[in-house]
Amino acid sequence: MLIYKNEFTVPYYESDVTGNIKLPSLFNIALQLSGEQGAILNRSDQWTKAHYNYTWIVVEYEVDIQRLPVFNETMTIETFAKTYNKFFCYRDFIFYAENGDELLKISSTWVLIDVDTRKVAHVEDEIVAPYQSEKIKRIIRGHRFRELKLEPTCERNYFVRFNDIDQNGHVNNSKYLDWMIDMLDFDFLSTHVPQKIYLKYAKEVLYGVSVKSRAEVVGEQSFHEILTDDLNAQAEIIWRKNDDL
Amino acid sequence: MLIYKNEFTVPYYESDVTGNIKLPSLFNIALQLSGEQGAILNRSDQWTKAHYNYTWIVVEYEVDIQRLPVFNETMTIETFAKTYNKFFCYRDFIFYAENGDELLKISSTWVLIDVDTRKVAHVEDEIVAPYQSEKIKRIIRGHRFRELKLEPTCERNYFVRFNDIDQNGHVNNSKYLDWMIDMLDFDFLSTHVPQKIYLKYAKEVLYGVSVKSRAEVVGEQSFHEILTDDLNAQAEIIWRKNDDL
Structure with missing residues (x-):
């Protein structure tokens, strides 16, 4: 397992x-870093596209802060x-x-998709070998999200902007979180972390659509959905009071 | 005149x-750099606030690309x-x-405002002395913007998001441009630079409001306004076909 480090x-x-x-x-910032590691190991996004016509997509994040x-x-x-299996x-x-204190940890789950068909592809050993991660058989079970109730605390529609689209041709995965946390009001966001x-990402969002962001706030927990005709993404966030204020 | 340089x-x-x-x-990125220069010269935003209760605001940009x-x-x-006068x-x-080729040049005009009253303050010599810029008498005349016609090519309302607000407590000046260029469609933006x-910034935008972005496109020129009850910002952009496509 090769560790790549950088300062920011x-x-x-x-x-x-x-x-x-x-x-x-x-x-x-995290994705910028994994891109840097890929480039150093001759597994840049350009390489993966040129050799397999695949691109990497993050399907799930879990963050401890x-x-x-x-x-x-x-x-x-x-x-x-860390590890990989067939998918x-x-x-x-x-x-x-x-x-040296740990600030936060992001665990992420990635898949390769075919650039044209947008379908999930097998993880070929040749693509991931330079990272020296362990091949495992089992599929790690992600978080189980609960559905929102019918009446959300807040919902709003957002047009996808040109600058929301990245070089993968779809909405960049950081934008979903922008739409999600915008459901919480200024007082909450300026006093909580x-x-x-x-x-979790379920389906990519392309340009020209309007997405609906819905959230339910229960105490210091918030539940989020991003929807078009389908469910595009879900999130749960556990908040705490910002002690530094 | 002290030059500060960094790579990005x-x-x-x-x-x-x-x-x-x-x-x-x-x-x-530009503003990050001037912030770095300020910090090195002991004229950080914190210093300016602590000593004068002032903060820097950009009121105008002119960019040649x-x-x-x-x-x-x-x-x-x-x-x-470069230079400064009373205001x-x-x-x-x-x-x-x-x-070594020049990619682009941003010329910018700044004012100091009082953090509490939000009114423009005099530029005190002590604040700007470390930059070794020339004091001038004249006020440099900025670009003359023409008003939009009654029927814009596009207009849309945007809610201000929590993440649009910066540590100055108002919408960060780069966000206006986001709302402006979002008036142009995908085909135009992906084929023009x-x-x-x-x-030009006329009035700051605070949290909790909805702004209206309006634009008029005339050939390869676009004219923009950001409005709340007042005119908050104006822009004109001259585009050309992206030769690299």
């Missing part, structure tokens, strides 16, 4: 009104491809503070 | 479906505070490709 300093525009890093930025990184903080992020690759990202995030 | 590599999440850098990211930076490209960005500071940002951008 939180810029002004990736931090929110409280000075904490924006939640979608966590995923952006001790403390969110803040504006101007320099952290070290470590990532490694899924499991990769962790661990964010460390300068003193997440301690646990479960996020 | 365009990450995946700051690039659009064509691989070009997202336009709002240009301004985010030869070529947009692309995903994974490493560029060098140079910034310097305005003028700062340039020049983006260079690795071979800007060669000139004029952007």
Whole structure:
């Protein structure tokens, strides 16, 4: 298992009104790092597309947060491809503070899809071999999401914007979280931080549609759905009061 | 005049479906750099707030673009505070490709406002002295924007999101451009690149409101307004066909 590390300093525009890093930025930065590791190991997105016509898609995230990184903080992020089976690759990202304390950990589940058919492909050994991750037989069971009730606490429609689309030709996976947390109001978001995030992608969103974001807030837990004609994504977030305020 | 330089590599999440850098990211990166220069010269935003209760606001941008930076490209960005007068500071940002070619230049106009009253303050010599920029008497005349006609080509309302708000407590200035370019459709944006951008901020936008973005497209020129009860921002963009496609 090869570990790849890099440092990252939180810029002004990736931090929110409280000075904490924006939640979608966590995923952006993480994916940037796994892209860097792929490039170093000659398994860039370009390589995977050229050799197999496949592209990587994250289908699930689980995040454990001790403390969110803040504006101007320099952290070290470590990532490694842990294990894989016929269809899924499991990769962790661990964010460390300068003193070595763990800030947060993202566990992620990836699949390869065919660029043209958009169907899930087998994980070929040749594609993942350089990462030296362990091949396993079992499929790791993800979080079980509960459905929202009929009357959500909040719902709103969002047009997909040009800048929501990435080079994969679909809405970038960090944007879903933007639509989700926008269901919570300013008072809640400026006084709470997440301690646990479960996020699952069911179906990609393309340009030209309007998505519906719905959420139900129960105490310090929020349940989220992103919908078009289908269910596109689900999330559950466990929040806590922001002690630093 | 002190020049500050830094390198920046365009990450995946700051690039659009064509691989070009997202336009709002240009301004985010630029402002990150002037923030770095301020910190080095002991004139960070924290210093300015602690000593004067002032904060910096960009009121105008003019951008000349030869070529947009692309995903994974490493560029060098140079910034310097050129001149200032009683109310305005003028700062340039020049983006260079690795071979030294100029990619683009952002000229910007800044004011200091009082954090509590939100009123424009005098530029005190003590605040800007470390930048070694020239004090001038005259006020540089900005671009003259023409008003939109009554029937825009496109208009849409946007709710301000929690993550649109920055540590200044208002909508971050890069977000206006997001709302503006979202007026242009996918076909246009994926086949055109800007060669000139004029952007002017008239009034800050706070959380909890809905803004209206309106645009008029005339050939390869687009005219933009962001409105609440007042006019909040205006822009004009001159586009050209993207030769690289």
